[in-house]
Amino acid sequence: MNLTKLPGTMTINTEDHLTIGGIDTVLLADKYQTPLFVYDIALIRERCREFKETFERKQINAQVAYASKAFSCLAIYQLMAQEGMSLDVVSGGELYTAIQAGFPSEKIHFHGNNKTMTEINAALDYQIGCFVVDNFNELNLLNQLASKKEVIVKILLRVTPGVEAHTHNYISTGQEDSKFGFDLMNGQAEQAAIQAIEMSNVDLIGLHSHIGSQIFESDGFLMAIDKLLSKTIDWQNTFGFKLSVLNLGGGFGIRYTEEDQPLAIPELMESIIDEVILKTTELGVEMPEIWLEPGRSLVGDAGTTLYETGSQKEVPNVRNYLAVDGGMSDNIRPALYDAKYTGVLANRVTEQPTETYSIAGKCCESGDMLIWDLPLPKVQEANILAVFSTGAYGYSMASNYNRIPRPAVVFVENSTDFLAIRRETYVDVMQLDIPFPTE
The missing domain is CATH 2.40.37.10 (Lyase, Ornithine Decarboxylase; Chain A, domain 1)
Structure with missing residues (x-):
C-alpha cells in the first residue's frame, strides 16, 4: 500500500x-x-455523492441503488437512506433488514435468480418499488401473486447481453452461459418482454444488465448499452415495447493492491451517460432513466x-x-x-x-x-x-x-x-x- x-x-x-x-x-x-471490521463512513458518503452528483451535473434522471449484498446491516441501510440512495436486495433477509431499518420501500429493488413465493409475497406486502425478474418461472409466479393481491408491480427484465467482462470466472455474469437472466441473443429476452407486456399485473418498465464485478474499464458497459438499445428499438417497432428504465448494474472495480487501477467514478459515469445519450440520439428513441447498482465501489475500500x-x-x-x-x-x-x-x-x-x-x-x-x-x-x-x-x-x-x-x-x-x-x-x-x- x-x-x-x-x-x-x-x-x-x-x-x-x-x-x-x-x-x-x-x-x-x-x-x-480483534478481528474487527472498521468502516470509514465519510468515504462511503463521498462515493455515494460522486455517483449521484455526476448524474445531476449531466441533468440525467437516474437512480443509484446500493447493491447491499456487498455488506448489509441496519446501520448501513440507514446510512444509504440518509444519502438518498435506492437499494438493491437479493433475499428475504436483506429485504426484512431494510424494512426494519426504515428504508423507503418504494426505493427498494428486489433481485435474485430464485425468489421464493414467501419472498415475493413479502415484497408485495411491503410495496417495494421494483422487481428485477430473472426467469420465466418468476415472471409467471409474480403475475399470479400480484393478481391475487390485486396490485400491479413494476418490473425490469434481467438480460444477459453476451458481454463478458474482464474479471474472474466466478464473478462474470453478463456472458451467454450464466445462471442469471434472459439471454438477449437467443430470443429468450424478447419472448419474456412479449409475455410481460401481455400480463395484467406486471408493468414492464425496462431492462437490467449486469456484466460482472471488479471491472476496471468502461468498454464492457458501452458494448452492453449498444446491444440493449439496438435490440429494444427493434422491440419498439415490432410489438410496442417502451424502454423507460435502463439498469446497467454495477461491478465497478476498486483498488485492493497497487496493481489495481480503477477508473475514477465521475470519469466512468460520464462515459456511460454519454454513450446512452449518443445511442438514443442515433436511434431516435427517448432517453431512458438510467439506474446503477454500485456495491463494492461504495463500501469496499x-x-x-x-x-x-x-x-x-x-x-x-x-x-x-x-x-x-x-x-x-x-x-x-x-x-x-x-x-x-x-x-x-x-x-x-x-x-x-x-x-x-x-x-x-x-x-x-x-x-x-x-x-x-x-x-x-x-x-x-x-x-x-x-x-x-x-x-x-x-x-x-x-x-x-x-x-x-x-x-x-x-x-x-x-x-x-x-x-x-x-x-x-x-x-x-x-x-x-x-x-x-x-x-
Missing part, C-alpha cells in the same frame, strides 16, 4: 499508528477486540479489518508464515476467488519492512491464507495487522466455520466510533443448537 495515497480519512498519527475517521486503530482494536498477529512458522528457503486471529471465517474471498489484499502493521505503519510474511488464517484449512508475501517489519510479539479494502464481501460472506464467532463491525466518522454489529459470542454461535434427545 502506497502510504502517500491512503484512501478516505486514513492518516498516520505521531505514534506511527494508523488512524481512520480520526481514531487510532490500535485504540479501536483494544476497545472492540472504506472497510479495513484489524487482526492481532499470533504464531509464526518458518519454512527455510521457502516462506515465513505469520498467523492472525481471523481468516476465511471473516474473509473467504482469497480462498474462493484467489483475491489479493495488502496491509500494514497498524501500530508500526511507517517502519521499514525487513521481512516477507505470508499471512495465514486460524481456520483448520491449508487454503486459509489471507495474503501471500507481504513485506512487514520483523514481528516478534503481538501486533495489529490492518488489511485494507475488506468492506465488500467480507462480513457479508462471513461464517462460523470451526465455530468461530463473527467479528464486530464499527463505523467511524468525525472522531466518533459507533458499534454497528456487535461481536458474536460462543452463546450466539450455539443459539440454534438443539440437544440430542435422551431416554
Whole structure:
C-alpha cells in the first residue's frame, strides 16, 4: 500500500499508528477486540455523492441503488437512506433488514435468480418499488401473486447481453452461459418482454444488465448499452415495447493492491451517460432513466479489518508464515476467488519492512491464507495487522466455520466510533443448537 495515497480519512498519527475517521486503530482494536471490521463512513458518503452528483451535473434522471449484498446491516441501510440512495436486495433477509431499518420501500429493488413465493409475497406486502425478474418461472409466479393481491408491480427484465467482462470466472455474469437472466441473443429476452407486456399485473418498465464485478474499464458497459438499445428499438417497432428504465448494474472495480487501477467514478459515469445519450440520439428513441447498482465501489475500500498477529512458522528457503486471529471465517474471498489484499502493521505503519510474511488464517484449512508475501517489519510479539479494502464481501460472506464467532463491525466518522454489529459470542454461535434427545 502506497502510504502517500491512503484512501478516505486514513492518516498516520505521531505514534506511527494508523488512524481512520480520526481514531487510532490500535485504540479501536483494544476497545472492540480483534478481528474487527472498521468502516470509514465519510468515504462511503463521498462515493455515494460522486455517483449521484455526476448524474445531476449531466441533468440525467437516474437512480443509484446500493447493491447491499456487498455488506448489509441496519446501520448501513440507514446510512444509504440518509444519502438518498435506492437499494438493491437479493433475499428475504436483506429485504426484512431494510424494512426494519426504515428504508423507503418504494426505493427498494428486489433481485435474485430464485425468489421464493414467501419472498415475493413479502415484497408485495411491503410495496417495494421494483422487481428485477430473472426467469420465466418468476415472471409467471409474480403475475399470479400480484393478481391475487390485486396490485400491479413494476418490473425490469434481467438480460444477459453476451458481454463478458474482464474479471474472474466466478464473478462474470453478463456472458451467454450464466445462471442469471434472459439471454438477449437467443430470443429468450424478447419472448419474456412479449409475455410481460401481455400480463395484467406486471408493468414492464425496462431492462437490467449486469456484466460482472471488479471491472476496471468502461468498454464492457458501452458494448452492453449498444446491444440493449439496438435490440429494444427493434422491440419498439415490432410489438410496442417502451424502454423507460435502463439498469446497467454495477461491478465497478476498486483498488485492493497497487496493481489495481480503477477508473475514477465521475470519469466512468460520464462515459456511460454519454454513450446512452449518443445511442438514443442515433436511434431516435427517448432517453431512458438510467439506474446503477454500485456495491463494492461504495463500501469496499472504506472497510479495513484489524487482526492481532499470533504464531509464526518458518519454512527455510521457502516462506515465513505469520498467523492472525481471523481468516476465511471473516474473509473467504482469497480462498474462493484467489483475491489479493495488502496491509500494514497498524501500530508500526511507517517502519521499514525487513521481512516477507505470508499471512495465514486460524481456520483448520491449508487454503486459509489471507495474503501471500507481504513485506512487514520483523514481528516478534503481538501486533495489529490492518488489511485494507475488506468492506465488500467480507462480513457479508462471513461464517462460523470451526465455530468461530463473527467479528464486530464499527463505523467511524468525525472522531466518533459507533458499534454497528456487535461481536458474536460462543452463546450466539450455539443459539440454534438443539440437544440430542435422551431416554
